[in-house]
Amino acid sequence: SLLRNIEVRLEHPPGSPVRLGFQETSALEAAIASELVLRVGDRFSMAAVEESEKRVHALLSRRAFAFAEVNSEIDAFPEQRSVDVLLRVVTGNHSVFGEVTISGLSNVPERYVQRHLKFGPGEVFDGIKVVETQQAIFKMGTFSLVTVAPNLDDSPEVDSQGRAVVPVDIILRERKPRSFRGGGGVGWSRGSFDVHGAASISHINLFDRLVRLAVDVEGGFVYLGPEDLGPGGHAKLELRWPDFPLRSLTLYGTGGVETDVRAGYK
Numbered sequence: 001s002l003l004r005n006i007e008v009r010l011e012h013p014p015g016s017p018v019r020l021g022f023q024e025t026s027a028l029e030a031a032i033a034s035e036l037v038l039r040v041g042d043r044f045s046m047a048a049v050e051e052s053e054k055r056v057h058a059l060l061s062r063r064a065f066a067f068a069e070v071n072s073e074i075d076a077f078p079e080q081r082s083v084d085v086l087l088r089v090v091t092g093n094h095s096v097f098g099e100v101t102i103s104g105l106s107n108v109p110e111r112y113v114q115r116h117l118k119f120g121p122g123e124v125f126d127g128i129k130v131v132e133t134q135q136a137i138f139k140m141g142t143f144s145l146v147t148v149a150p151n152l153d154d155s156p157e158v159d160s161q162g163r164a165v166v167p168v169d170i171i172l173r174e175r176k177p178r179s180f181r182g183g184g185g186v187g188w189s190r191g192s193f194d195v196h197g198a199a200s201i202s203h204i205n206l207f208d209r210l211v212r213l214a215v216d217v218e219g220g221f222v223y224l225g226p227e228d229l230g231p232g233g234h235a236k237l238e239l240r241w242p243d244f245p246l247r248s249l250t251l252y253g254t255g256g257v258e259t260d261v262r263a264g265y266k
Contacts, residue, residue: 001044004082008032011090028063032089035059044083049074052087060091061127066166067092067152095125098157098165104172108142112210113172115247116140122159125150125166137172140242141212142204145173177205184220194232196220212240222261230266234258 008029035055037048053070060068073086097119102110116136118129134148149169156164184197198218206213219233236256244251259266 001076001078001081001083003038003040003042003044003085004077004080005084006036006038006040006087007085008036008087008089011088028091031059031063032056032087036087038085044076049085056087056089058127060089061125061130064094064096064125064163065091066095066125066127066150067156067164093156093158093162093164095156095164095166096159097121097123097125098151098167100168100170102170102172104145104174106174107177107205107208108172108174108210109208112140112243113137113170115243119168130168133170137170140210142175142210143172144175145171147171175204178203191224193223194220196233210242212238214238224261224263228261228263228266230259230261232260 010025010029035058036052037055038052042048049072053072056070057068060070069090069092071088071090073088075084075086077083099121100114100117102113105113116133118133118136119126123129130148130150134146137143137148138146147170149171151167151169156166159165179200179202181200182198184195186193186195188194196218197220198216200214200216202212202214204210204212214237216236217233218235219231221230222232223229234256235258236254238254239252241251243249
């Protein structure tokens with residue numbers, strides 16, 4: 001079956017505080033139409049309908065309609081091998097961000113998480129800022145789980161301008177701050193032999209200030225011949241301190257030492 005007709009219908013249920021003007025309605029309908037993956041004349045696909053619903057919902061979320069609903073009605077005409085699709089879009093009320101609640105912290109001070117918020121209470125709701133906040137917090141490298149969830153209550157609080165207030169819950173799970181890896185091995189090739197051990201120690205929240213420290217140590221014994229033998233190995237230290245000395249700047253330093261044996265010298 002082919003798509004014969006695709007219609008987008010903006011609806012406002014009785015008692016809805018949202019009343020869009022003609023120009024705003026026309027602009028919104030055009031924006032919604034541009035997001036659809038459905039095209040007249042294409043072969044009908046339920047996956048395309050679902051993807052269109054998803055895209056329209058994301059568009060409305062970016063335009064402060066946090067409570068938008070998108071539903072599809074599909075009429076099939078088998079004898080004509082055609083399908084009509086109607087997208088009913090209920091925009092809901094315009095929305096603003098409300099209070100932000102952060103939970104799941106034990107060793108990481110809350111102020112470090114707040115620095116990565118892309119929105120604040122009272123700002124116009126934008127779904128993109130929700131996604132950007134989740135990505136920014138996850139990139140801190142301190143958490144194994146980051147959930148940024150707008151609380152879309154059925155009966156939201158309304159501000160003085162008649163906009164729905166959307167609280168946001170941020171749920172975090174901290175990674176283990178310390179890690180250790182160790183091992184060893186033996187290597188040989190024509191005219192050489194070595195035995196070594198290695199250890200790697202890291203900390204991702206030193207002094208509870210998100211300071212990242214990594215130490216890699218490897219040591220052993222190298223034998224190339226009766227005159228060319230001795231210790232071989234290296235040690236490396238790396239330090240990264242975000243927002244130091246100023247916010248958005250990172251102090252970074254690394255240093256190391258190495259010893260080895262080569263034919264004729266150490």
